[in-house]
Every structure is written in structure tokens, then in C-alpha cells.
Amino acid sequence: MPTSANHKLIIYQLLPRLFSNTKTTNKFYGSIAENGCGKFNDITGTALAGIKELGCTHVWYTGIIEHATMTDYSAHGIRPDDPDVVKGRAGSPYAVKDYYDVDPDLAVDVPSRMVEFEALIERTHAQGLKVIIDFIPNHIARTYQSDAKPSSARDIGEDDDTNQAFSPKNDFYYLxxxxxxxxxxxNPGGDELDSPLKDGRFDENPAKATGDDAFTANPSINNWFETVKLNYGVDYLNGHQTHFSSPPPLWYKLLDILRFWAAKGIDAFRCDMIEMVPVEFWAWLIPQMKQQFPSLLFIGEAYQKGQYANYLFSGQFDYLYDKVGLYDAIKRLIRNEDHATTWDINAVWNYDCRGFDERMLRFMENHDEQRIASHDFAGNAWLAIPGMIVTTTLATGPVMVYFGQEVGEPASGAQGFSGADGRTTIFDYWGVPEHQKWVNGGQFDGGGLSSEQKQLRNFYCKLLNITAQHEAINQGEFYELMLANQHSEGFNERVYLYMRYTPEQRILVVVNFNRxxxxxxxxxxxDLLTKFNLSGQVVGTDLLSGTEHNIADIAQGIPLALPPVSGVLLKF
Structure with missing residues (x-):
């Protein structure tokens, strides 16, 4: 469970490849030389102080582990990857090539890449921030081969019997x-890539099953064809029979990998697609890791509401994504979709997450989702203000912000393998234009931001710091006020309201999704007035604006005029 002093994780997600890149060329399918690439060393103490200023407690460094790429590092003794099984010039961070190494793209001095990452961990901790990295347990790159593993370790797949389609002793599935x-x-790398390895072929015989459970030698371009599925002892082609009487060899290999990273000072793992891995593995792995590293946290990417409790309680996860619940409900409201109401928010905590709402990670953006400011989502970052207030203050569980979200980055245009889909690419070398205005050539002072962007960042800074500093939000109880107000004057199904409180503090949250x-x-x-000993004339202060509300008689209600797409945090 959370170890931060305010009992609530406030996570800032960034891709080092993109976060500190100051180059603005942005050539479609451009190379690292053309489009540039951020480095570990570029994420300075000043940059981290800017993240800390937002109120954040953790930084999720996405894309740290070495993954398959079209960039050639053979001069440094790194085997080139076949571009025919790589997505994008930079490659997907979720196609890991060596679990014991870091991405050479991110190093100023490639042979010293691990030292540079370790220095970043130290800088992050020096700012009072904790470090999160990815653990991708379901699949690895087709070109996986560790050249950095300890001499005592056996490589993934090294001992497999490739004549068997399935064996619990194998690390992969074969055809x-x-x-x-x-x-x-x-067409890997588009027309820009000229490589002798780009020939439409990849030598893999027998073929391995693909990462998204495609048991075929001919995956489509829409499959995760650049990855191979890992074998946890589940026989997919024979009724998903399980072979867990003794842990398969893969389990021990992954345990050793996580121990390797945790020993470097990693504070939490964001675990990719956990539902594609048997819960029995997590129940075996996580307690062992926590026994050795008691403060270590595990955050799971999950999408099946019916399985949440299983992975939280049997699987021992600290937190899970709440994408298909709160995120989807709020997105519909922000987009002003027909039939979207704030009762959908009630359904999330009252049904989908009942009994463990405080263990759900909430967000409005991440690397998988569309940017709020993109035309694919809202087209205007300010339309998300009420949604972000709810996302941040609804419960004591974690909240996450994606780099550039706080300045309204719209992710415009196609970048290479990543098309024009409203997402910032994770596959390509790229500069993130609106975020770069905050980076300001490496000064990280927001010097290039417009006045409106500065206002937006100030809103995020204020909201997240309120969350960090007020116990009613970061550790208090929740009191739902929709039912009590559904017949009140001015009630509207695109307004949401609730109270967050402790014995010492009460904060009324009211948001208006209407335009x-x-x-x-x-x-x-x-009963709430009695509980809080509230009566007669009361003064409440909106923590977001500083405005005082003089309430003549709180028993008669609280009159509020809410601007379009706005909210108040009224502290009594």
C-alpha cells in the first residue's frame, strides 16, 4: 500500500525519448539523427523540480528497458534488430530485447548507459520523487537475446525444446x-529506411506464438507481430490447461529480473497487460518481491472489471487501472456524448469498484489513450477540467498525469508508424511541440508557453497540490451527494457532487460538465450536517479559486453558480 506521506500517489508519466527532446524537425519516419531523442542526462534536477512543483510523488519512466529498434548500435557490440519485426524507427518500448539492459537511445555515452540511468534514479530520489518503470510480463521482442544478463542466469528461451508446441518447461509457444x-x-521505417535487413523476411523457424495470443505463423499487421508470447504453463490450445504444480522455469527468470531492477532503487513496477498472465503467477511473485523489498509497489494495467478483485486480492496488486470504468465515463461526459450522465460515475465506485475503489489508478491521459486536446477526444484541453477534478479527488487511490497533458499537447498529425490518431507516438523519434514550449531548450521553465498554457499548467499544479496537501482528499472518506440532490433546485445529470472528509476537514466537490x-x-x-456539526451561517472557501462563499443558512442549502466546464472544491 502507499508509502508517501500524504497516502496518495500522484504519478507523472513520461517517455525519456520524447520528454527532453528539444529538436523540432519532426520528419515523418525520421531517424534519431534527424528528429532527435531525449537522454537520461537531459532529465535534470531542474526538470524533476518542475514535476515536483506539480505536486507529484512518483515518476513513471516509460521505455527504459532495452527494446528492439531500427537504429544500429552494432558499433557498441549491440546486435542489430531486423526492421521487419520492429514497429517504428525507434521501436516499441513494449517489445523488450534485453531485460537486463536499458535503451541505448537514451544514453549520451552508450557504453555507460546503465550508469546514466542509475544517476537518473539518484536525481529523482534527491527531489523527493519515487521511480516507476515498466514490467512487460506477457511478451518480449521477436529478436530477444540478453547480452547483459548475469553469467549465472539462463536466457529466456535458451533451454526450450522447439519441437514441442507446448511444454511447461518451455518459455515460448511454438508452431x-x-x-x-x-x-x-x-514497410518498416517507411520509404525513409534503407537497410540490408529490410527484405520482408525474418528467420524464425519454427515460428513462435505472437504476443496477443495469435497462435499462427502468419500474424497480421494488426497483431502484435513484433512480439512473442511468454509461456507461464498455460496450454492455450488444449482448453487452457494449467501446469502450476511446480513453478515453470520462466517464473524464476522473471523473479530474478525484477530483483535486479528493484535492487537499483526502483520503487514501483507498472505491470503491462496483467490479465494476459495467470493470477497464480502474481500471487507467487509479488509476496516474494515484497518480502525482500517491503515498500515496493505493483500497479497493474487491467481492463476486465469482473477480474479486478481477483488480481487485487489473490494476485496481491497494490493498484489497478480504472480505464473501462471512470476514464470511459468521464470521457463520454467531456465529449458531450448523447446519454452520458454523471450517474455513470456513481456506477463505477458503487458497482465496478465496490470495496476497493481506493485501489484504482485514475487518469485522463496515458501513452495508450488519445490526448484530451486532440480532435479525436475533446479538441480543447479546458473541456477536461471537471473530469480532471473528479479523476483526482474522487478517492484516495493514485492519480496520473501524462507529460504534456498539463499544457494541452494535442498530438497532431502522423509521426511514422504512429498514425494521426490523437496519440503521442511511442514508436517513433519525435519532438512533442507544445510540451517543448515548457522544456524551453532544456531550461524546463515554461518560457515558451502561451499565457493560456501557463494558466492550464497552473490549474494542474493547484489541483494536484491541493490533493497532496489536504487530508480530506488524500486519506479521507467519501460521501455521495447525488441521491440527496436529485430533486434539488438546479439538479442536472451533467453535474456531479460529493463530499470528501476527515474529522478535521470537509471539502465539498461540485463539478459542471455542461458547456x-x-x-x-x-x-x-x-445526518451529514449533524456529523460535521454544521449549522447556521457558514463560510466556505473554494480551494481552486480562493473565492469565499458566504452561506446564510447551510441547512437551507448552498447556492452555487458554476461556469461552463468547471468545478469547485469548497472547504468548510
């Missing part, structure tokens, strides 16, 4: 007698 076939029509000013007379139930 005996069938060679792998590169997806037809794939027009809305007036509401908030009623606090008699």
Missing part, C-alpha cells in the same frame, strides 16, 4: 514445422 512470415505489405453556466442549490443531508 513446429511452420516458419514465421512477416505480415504482407509491411454552459449552471446554477445549483446543493443540499447536505441532515
Amino acid at each position: 513446429p514445422g511452420q516458419p514465421f512470415v512477416v505480415p504482407q505489405g509491411y 454552459f453556466e449552471h446554477h445549483i442549490h446543493v443540499q447536505l443531508p441532515a
Whole structure:
């Protein structure tokens, strides 16, 4: 469970490749030389202080582990990857090539890349921030081969019997007698890449099953064809029979890998696609890791609501994603979609996450989701203000911000393998234009931001710091006020309201998703007024604006005029 003093994790996600890149060329499918690449060393104490200023407690460094790439590092003794099984010039951070190494793209001095990353861990901790990195347990790159593993370690797949389609002793699944076939029509690196390895073929015989459970030698371009599925002892082609009587060899290999990283000072692992890995593995792994590293946290990417409790309680995860619940409900409201109401928010904590709402990680952006400011989502970063207030203050569980979100980065245009889909690329070398205005040539002072962008960042800074500093939000209880107000004057199904409180502090949260000013007379139930010893004239202060609200008689309700897409945090 959380170890930060305010009992709530506030996570800032960034890709070092993109975060500190100051180059603005942004050539479609451009090389690292053309488009540039951020480095570990570029994430300075000043940059980290800027993240700390937002109120953050943790930094999730995405894309740290060495992954397959179209960039050639053979001069440094690193075996080149075949571009026919790499997505994007830079490659996907989720196609790990060596679990015991870091991405050479991120180093100023490639042979010293691990030393540079270790220095980044130290700088992060020096700012009072904790470090999160990815653990991708379901799949690895087709070109996986560790040249940095300890001499005592056996490599993944090294001892496999490739004549067997399935064996609990194998680390991979095989298709005996069938060679792998590169997806037809794939043009790696676009027309920009000229490489002798780019020939439409990849030598893998027998073919291995693909990462997204495609048991075929001919995956499509829409499959995770650049990855191979890891074998946890589940026989997928024979009714998903499990072979867990003794842990398969892969389990021990992954345990050793996590111990390697935790020993470097990693504070938490964000675990990719955990539902594609048997819960029994997590129940075996996590307690062992916590026994050795008691403060270590595990955050799971999860999408199946019916399995949440299983992975939290049997699997021992500290936190899970809440994408298909709160994120989806709020996105519909922000987009002003027909039939979207704030009752959908009630359904999340009251049904989907009942009994463990405080263990759900909430966000409005991450590397998988569309940017709020993109035309694919809202087209305007300010439309997310009420959603971000709810995302941040609804419960004591973690909240996450994606780099550039706080200045309205829209992720415009196609970048290479990543198309024009409203997402910032994770596959390509790229500069992130609006975020670069905050980076300001490496000064990290926001010197290039417009006044409106500065206002937006100030909103995020204020909201997240309120969350960090006020116990009612970061460790208090929740009191739902929708039912008590559904017949009140001005009630509207695109307004949401609740109370967060401790014995010493009460904060009323009211947000307006409507795109027009809305007036509401908030009623606090008699039992709540008694509980808080509130009566007669009361003064409440909006923590976001500093505005005081003089309430003549709180028993008669609280009149509020809410601007379009706005909210208040009224502290009594």
C-alpha cells in the first residue's frame, strides 16, 4: 500500500525519448539523427523540480528497458534488430530485447548507459520523487537475446525444446514445422529506411506464438507481430490447461529480473497487460518481491472489471487501472456524448469498484489513450477540467498525469508508424511541440508557453497540490451527494457532487460538465450536517479559486453558480 506521506500517489508519466527532446524537425519516419531523442542526462534536477512543483510523488519512466529498434548500435557490440519485426524507427518500448539492459537511445555515452540511468534514479530520489518503470510480463521482442544478463542466469528461451508446441518447461509457444512470415505489405521505417535487413523476411523457424495470443505463423499487421508470447504453463490450445504444480522455469527468470531492477532503487513496477498472465503467477511473485523489498509497489494495467478483485486480492496488486470504468465515463461526459450522465460515475465506485475503489489508478491521459486536446477526444484541453477534478479527488487511490497533458499537447498529425490518431507516438523519434514550449531548450521553465498554457499548467499544479496537501482528499472518506440532490433546485445529470472528509476537514466537490453556466442549490443531508456539526451561517472557501462563499443558512442549502466546464472544491 502507499508509502508517501500524504497516502496518495500522484504519478507523472513520461517517455525519456520524447520528454527532453528539444529538436523540432519532426520528419515523418525520421531517424534519431534527424528528429532527435531525449537522454537520461537531459532529465535534470531542474526538470524533476518542475514535476515536483506539480505536486507529484512518483515518476513513471516509460521505455527504459532495452527494446528492439531500427537504429544500429552494432558499433557498441549491440546486435542489430531486423526492421521487419520492429514497429517504428525507434521501436516499441513494449517489445523488450534485453531485460537486463536499458535503451541505448537514451544514453549520451552508450557504453555507460546503465550508469546514466542509475544517476537518473539518484536525481529523482534527491527531489523527493519515487521511480516507476515498466514490467512487460506477457511478451518480449521477436529478436530477444540478453547480452547483459548475469553469467549465472539462463536466457529466456535458451533451454526450450522447439519441437514441442507446448511444454511447461518451455518459455515460448511454438508452431513446429511452420516458419514465421512477416505480415504482407509491411514497410518498416517507411520509404525513409534503407537497410540490408529490410527484405520482408525474418528467420524464425519454427515460428513462435505472437504476443496477443495469435497462435499462427502468419500474424497480421494488426497483431502484435513484433512480439512473442511468454509461456507461464498455460496450454492455450488444449482448453487452457494449467501446469502450476511446480513453478515453470520462466517464473524464476522473471523473479530474478525484477530483483535486479528493484535492487537499483526502483520503487514501483507498472505491470503491462496483467490479465494476459495467470493470477497464480502474481500471487507467487509479488509476496516474494515484497518480502525482500517491503515498500515496493505493483500497479497493474487491467481492463476486465469482473477480474479486478481477483488480481487485487489473490494476485496481491497494490493498484489497478480504472480505464473501462471512470476514464470511459468521464470521457463520454467531456465529449458531450448523447446519454452520458454523471450517474455513470456513481456506477463505477458503487458497482465496478465496490470495496476497493481506493485501489484504482485514475487518469485522463496515458501513452495508450488519445490526448484530451486532440480532435479525436475533446479538441480543447479546458473541456477536461471537471473530469480532471473528479479523476483526482474522487478517492484516495493514485492519480496520473501524462507529460504534456498539463499544457494541452494535442498530438497532431502522423509521426511514422504512429498514425494521426490523437496519440503521442511511442514508436517513433519525435519532438512533442507544445510540451517543448515548457522544456524551453532544456531550461524546463515554461518560457515558451502561451499565457493560456501557463494558466492550464497552473490549474494542474493547484489541483494536484491541493490533493497532496489536504487530508480530506488524500486519506479521507467519501460521501455521495447525488441521491440527496436529485430533486434539488438546479439538479442536472451533467453535474456531479460529493463530499470528501476527515474529522478535521470537509471539502465539498461540485463539478459542471455542461458547456454552459449552471446554477445549483446543493443540499447536505441532515445526518451529514449533524456529523460535521454544521449549522447556521457558514463560510466556505473554494480551494481552486480562493473565492469565499458566504452561506446564510447551510441547512437551507448552498447556492452555487458554476461556469461552463468547471468545478469547485469548497472547504468548510
